[in-house]
Amino acid sequence: MPPKKAVKEDKILLGRPGNNLKSGIVGLANVGKSTFFQAITRCPLGNPANYPFATIDPEEARVIVPSPRFEKLCSMFKPASEVPAYITVFDIAGLTKGASAGEGLGNAFLSHIRAVDAIYQVVRCFDDAEIIHVEGDVDPVRDLEIIANELRIKDIEFAQKHLEGVEKITKRGGQSMEVKQKKDEAETVKKIIGWLEAGKRVANGTWSSKEVEIINSMMLLTAKPCIYLVNLSEKDYIRKKNKHLLALKQWIDQNSPGDVIIPMSVCLEERLANMETDEEREEECKKIGAQSALPKIIVTMRAALDLISFFTCGPDEVREWTIRRGTKAPQAAGVIHTDLMKTFILAQVTKYNDLIELGDENAVRAAGKLLQKGKDYEVEDGDIIYFRSGAGKN
Missing domain, CATH: 3.40.50.300 (P-loop containing nucleotide triphosphate hydrolases)
Structure with missing residues (x-):
């Protein structure tokens, strides 16, 4: 059997910086x-x-x-x-x-x-x-x-x-x-x-x-x-x-x-x-x-500090949020409100480049590029996210 490839471990970063x-x-x-x-x-x-x-x-x-x-x-x-x-x-x-x-x-x-x-x-x-x-x-x-x-x-x-x-x-x-x-x-x-x-x-x-x-x-x-x-x-x-x-x-x-x-x-x-x-x-x-x-x-x-951004967008507000790379969807939701993390159901994710290329959210949905992600999803830089939770907060 071929030898197993050595898994390169990423350096674990110090500190807990976030949105603030x-x-x-x-x-x-x-x-x-x-x-x-x-x-x-x-x-x-x-x-x-x-x-x-x-x-x-x-x-x-x-x-x-x-x-x-x-x-x-x-x-x-x-x-x-x-x-x-x-x-x-x-x-x-x-x-x-x-x-x-x-x-x-x-x-x-x-x-x-x-x-x-x-x-x-x-x-x-x-x-x-x-x-x-x-x-x-x-x-x-x-x-x-x-x-x-x-x-x-x-x-x-x-x-x-x-x-x-x-x-x-x-x-x-x-x-x-x-x-x-x-x-x-x-x-x-x-x-x-x-x-x-x-x-x-x-x-x-x-x-x-x-x-x-x-x-x-x-x-x-x-x-x-x-x-x-x-x-x-x-x-x-x-x-x-x-x-x-x-x-x-x-x-x-x-x-x-x-x-x-x-x-x-x-x-x-x-x-x-x-x-x-x-x-x-x-x-x-x-x-x-x-x-x-x-x-x-x-x-x-x-x-x-290995920080990235995700966005929440709509007619009421466009906001850029800061998280550390590797943050899972529920924890990213928690940056917005702790209740969103505690009662997280799913994250509806649009990739920034898809939105720019296709022009609007309806076109993204029609192209099948509106992604449904669960609690194990690692948020990526530039994601546009709509979180669904069981607490009536979205």
């Missing part, structure tokens, strides 16, 4: 975080200033996810209400060396990071004598080391405290199921501590499903996906060159392999955000020969 995705903007003080926050949210929140800790309490705002499919569906259905997908972005106070020991706004800063699903880490790669750097000069690799070490040190502290709590139960002895589970958990936590002490981020490890459950319960800082936003001067961003980029990429490849690097210019984004119309922004981008990085920054965060 929360992302925090972090970095050292004076690297452009608050100005970036204002640009991406198009709002006057945040507190950009030329001194450390201008932002104390995290500001938050919703950012609409760019979605040509959503816009197309709205133009087709012309609904009374249009609800796009969004991410909630938090502007978090600047970190400083010693934050893990409570320096600066350390403890508050780190608690705010624990509350988000993912991190935008802003790294300064521009020179400006008028904007002070808390470490005295511009050195992005040193800045990355500072933040990585502070988050890692705090995670070791979190993990050690968690281990103490687990071991209190294991020391009781006995053969109960709880003691057995806690012994397994203790071994996992020790493994996590060893990983952190070796200088690695938890997010860059490969963990079993049981280990992932434990890690998720611990809310570790280094377990969160991170997208590195390299803040360049407008000139360097347009010409796509900067003296720090190679060293910065080498550091991330070695210390945070697989994580995404996106060059941007907060200065340019701020200037574009202050323009009154999209037409003005498009014209300026053509003039300088560069595009805003914001759409890529938003979409890349969803991809890093």
